[in-house]
Amino acid sequence: MMKWILPNRKILFFALIFTISNPKGYGRGIFGTFGQSDIEKIRAYRKGNEHKILAEYFELLSIPNFALDKRNIQRNAEFIVALLQKRGVKTQLLSSNTFGTPPAVYGEVMVPNANRTIVFYAHYDGQPVNPEKWHPDIKPYTPLLLTNSIEKGGEIIPFPKPNEPINPEWRISCRSSSDDKAGVMTIINAYDALVKNDLEPTCNIKFFFEGEEEIGSTHLGEILERHQNLLESDLWIIADGPVHQSGLPMLDFGVRGDVNLEITTYGPKRPLHSGHYGNWAPNPANLLVKLLASMKDDNGMVTIKDYYRDVIPFTDSEKKAFAAIPAVDEQMKKELGFIKPEGGGKTLFETFEYPSLNINGIRSADVGENARNVIPTEATATLDLRQVLGTDYKRQIERVIAHIKGQGFYVTDKNPTDEERNTFKKIAKVTSLKGGYNAQRTPLDLPISQKVIEAVKSTTSDPIVIEPTSGGSLPLIVIEEKLNAKIINLCIVNHDNNQHSENENVQLKNLWDSMEQLAAIMLIK
Amino acid sequence: MMKWILPNRKILFFALIFTISNPKGYGRGIFGTFGQSDIEKIRAYRKGNEHKILAEYFELLSIPNFALDKRNIQRNAEFIVALLQKRGVKTQLLSSNTFGTPPAVYGEVMVPNANRTIVFYAHYDGQPVNPEKWHPDIKPYTPLLLTNSIEKGGEIIPFPKPNEPINPEWRISCRSSSDDKAGVMTIINAYDALVKNDLEPTCNIKFFFEGEEEIGSTHLGEILERHQNLLESDLWIIADGPVHQSGLPMLDFGVRGDVNLEITTYGPKRPLHSGHYGNWAPNPANLLVKLLASMKDDNGMVTIKDYYRDVIPFTDSEKKAFAAIPAVDEQMKKELGFIKPEGGGKTLFETFEYPSLNINGIRSADVGENARNVIPTEATATLDLRQVLGTDYKRQIERVIAHIKGQGFYVTDKNPTDEERNTFKKIAKVTSLKGGYNAQRTPLDLPISQKVIEAVKSTTSDPIVIEPTSGGSLPLIVIEEKLNAKIINLCIVNHDNNQHSENENVQLKNLWDSMEQLAAIMLIK
Secondary structure, three states, rough: OOOOOOOOHHHHHHHHHHHHOOOOOOOOOOOOOOOOOOHHHHHHHHHHHHHHHHHHHHHHOOOOOOOOOOHHHHHHHHHHHHHHOOOOEEEEEEEEOOOOOOOOOEEEOOOOOOOOEEEEEEOOOOOOOOOOOOOOOOOOOOOOOEOOOOOHHEEEEOOOOOOOOOOOOOOEOOOOOOOHHHHHHHHHHHHHHHHOOOOOOOOOOEEEEEEOHHHHOHHHHHHHHOOOOOOOOEEEEOOOOOOOOOOOEEEOEEEEEEEEEEEEEEEEOOEEEEEHHOOOOHHHHHHHHHHHHHOOOOOOOOOOOOOOOOOOOOOHHHHHHHHHHHOHHHHHHHHHHHOOOOOEEEEHHHHHHOOOEEEEEEEEOHHHHHOOEEEOOEEEEEEEEOOOOOOOHHHHHHHHHHOOOOOOOOOEOOOOOOOOOOOOOOEEEEEEOOOOOEEOOOOOOOOOHHHHHHHHHHOOOOOOOEEEEOOOOOOOOOHHHOOEEEEEEEEEEEEOOOOOOOOOEHHHHHHHHHHHHHHHOOOOO | OOOOOOOOHHHHHHHHHHHHOOOOOOOOOOOOOOOHHHHHHHHHHHHHHHHHHHHHHHHHHHHOOOOOOHHHHHHHHHHHHHHHHHOOOEEEEOOOOOOOOEEEEEEEOOOOOOEEEEEEEEEOOEOOOOHHOOOOOHHHHHHHOOOOOOOHOOEEOOOOOOOOOOOOEEEOOOOOOOOOHHHHHHHHHHHHHHHHOOOOOOOOOEEEEEOOOOOOOOOOHHHHHHOOOOOOOOOEEEEEOOOEEEEEEEEOEEEEEEEEEEEEEEEEOEEEHHHHOOOOOOOOHHHHHHHHHOOOOOOEEEEOOOOOOOOOOHHHHHHHHHHHOOOOOHHHEEEEEOOOOOOOOOOOOOOOOOOOOOOEEEEEOOHHHHOOEOOOOOOEEEEEEEEEEOOOHHHHHHHHHHHHHHHOOOOOOOOOOOHHHOOOOOOOEOOOOOOOOOOOOOOOOOHHHHHHHHHHHHOOOOOOOOEOOOOEOOHHHHHHHHOOOOEEOOOOOOOOOOOOOOOEEEEEEHHHHHHHHHHHHOOOO
């Protein structure tokens, strides 16, 4: 427990004002903890420990965590093991059958006569970074406090001294500050808050922190199968992803599946002068844009044959839950600067019913200052194909490939040989970069679903958002398949966190809220 | 003149064999120079000075020469001034009206009672470089000798000692080794060869070396106008570009015009998670591929309204000249690895009759290992639009913009404002990166055209290739407009020189041939 340091008069005054205007107790409170509810105790513990919690979190954030960076991934795993051990949790690293894959960090707290077992999941790996694209004042793996996100004019502030209050509006900028070391941090500290308040859970608590979610959780299935007994469980709580755009707490009862495809088209074997050979030598960028253009209509709907065929439509209760969520479409359109969404008039939530096909990136030669008058040798696009209940990612890939063939391409999964170049008019290399997976949904009306909803509600007087499925993806279906456990996703971070792109950040308020929600779930009777 | 060093027996034997199997005298000859024709004298001079010529050329090549790199561009200009002065040529730098633009290097040799004035043109600036794309063993601005191009397995060889023969098959790898410091080098050394052999031209010779050709010769018109009296002339010989793919010498009597366009489409103002927002937030890459796809049909023909309307077709004599050129289409298709060219069945030369529209590069976010599951914020393509006799580049740009508007886009030349984003469904920024220019052609049947053809023929027993127009572009129309001079392009480098892209190289044989051809033109009666 941290020591109390007597603040000087000015700070005392500020802290008083801050506490009065701050009913949820953000920042450090200065009052005692008598006669409190469990949630009030959790809150009081956090208020008294914000500096310590953040300092420890900064240490975790400063370890680079791209899943293919093996040395650093191992450092992350060992750091988290140490965090759990410091809290008295029995822990071990779980490996897959494949040598050298990032280990999962496992921990367990077994309770005599437990009425159920809940696994708390987060992933400690992050998306790759391109430091050049980050704002020049911040770095991907150097956690910093800011008054707001850098895009909204946030200014960097020094880490507060122990007697300085911490504003819950502040943000931490760092890769994975929100996606998803925030999950690791809030789960561990929620548990800490129980222990330090002598609040005993009635369920077994297991911790499972994955190390390769952002590259497709390729070995998650292996790990679950290999450690099936250890991981026996009734429910997985996934602490990951952004809360509702309104800022309200959010539970997701499903996720879409996902798979990435990379398509490369070919021109001449060496770059050619665009005057001497264009428009005679085939331009691979021209081939690629025509191919990609053929996959979607002007409303952004996929035109590939049978792409929507296997979709299991939303149930009435799912539609009802979606209808209860405050609509943010108009707010988001304004914030994001467009007036015509894809989807032909569907709301954002309505689009979640359908599998998507999205261009993540496209590249051929250079543009702008570096552009040259050439015919490029190849053009590449990376796509992601979100899956919904009913669709199978392998079958969807087959449909995309059939479509590409239908556009006159010979399809290969390798760079074309001279013989192939001399045989086929148009060639496309199609590869799947990462292991894909299908969608998963947990019915809203299960008793455990209702208990989790009640637990989260107990932490706030605000309404909470129940989303039958997220638009995002996690490889959750494998948990259902291997462990026969239900899965519910607790959303934990601000929606404008820039996850998956440059200048990722998390708002402190969201970390504090999530800690309370997770602790409440750990205390479900 | 260089000293003769007595070779050892082994080298003497090699040199003998080499000379016998080498009727054009490549490498160092060991025989004298009695009773020779003018061309034989030029050749003998070169044979005796190859080491010195190459050493000087390496110095020139090692100065970086992207036109926007002002400090180095100035260094190039001053180095070339020194080369001319060393040869007794009266020289000066010609500036435009605009401060800070690359100067043209001018030199003149006036002959009493000259029957005409010929300007010999080359450009000393080069395309920008991306060193990461070059083969790891070679660098863009470090000239090296290789046994062949690096793509064909060429090996780096040390610069030969004075007594070691130089193989004309060798290549120099360096940015601008072919495009177009080769022009500067061969013009200057051709003149040197005349002087050293006491061969007096009957025409005034002027040298004009431009420093911003690769960024569109934006100020060439200004320079020509400002120095109109100095540059009074009857004929410009442009020493630039690759010879025929068969290796035969080649003269071009025309060039296409060119202009670059950059098109950017817009999605959300910040990158979004492709699960939570796709396919709802508009994907700029999807907008761009559909727009670009709408501009060309499956044969690569441009579908923009009236794009081919203003074309002045080839004359019968131009068609006849093209027909006399050995067809290389099948050879090139095999070498370049494709079987279906663009153009709907036209030969390479037949496509030169038409304006082109070519994607030079396209970019949106990342692909491959760096790809992330995002909706990018924007997508950009750089195009080049080649012009032919009759088409006007400004009018063609207007047609492209009208087409983009016809596809439902609001077109701007700046980044869109929030107000524009809130008003228009689809937005495209269209800018022209570099100053464009139109095509130029010199009639084949002019007496001066015939004299130049005869001069080049006099250097070889091979047939020569007469191309009524090149597929490539040079801003020659401005010379015709400002100075009322005719223009003929002498092609000087190997066709597989990778000009405009990575691993640029030049074959020594082509440098030696071009020196002879340029000297022969300088001696036209």
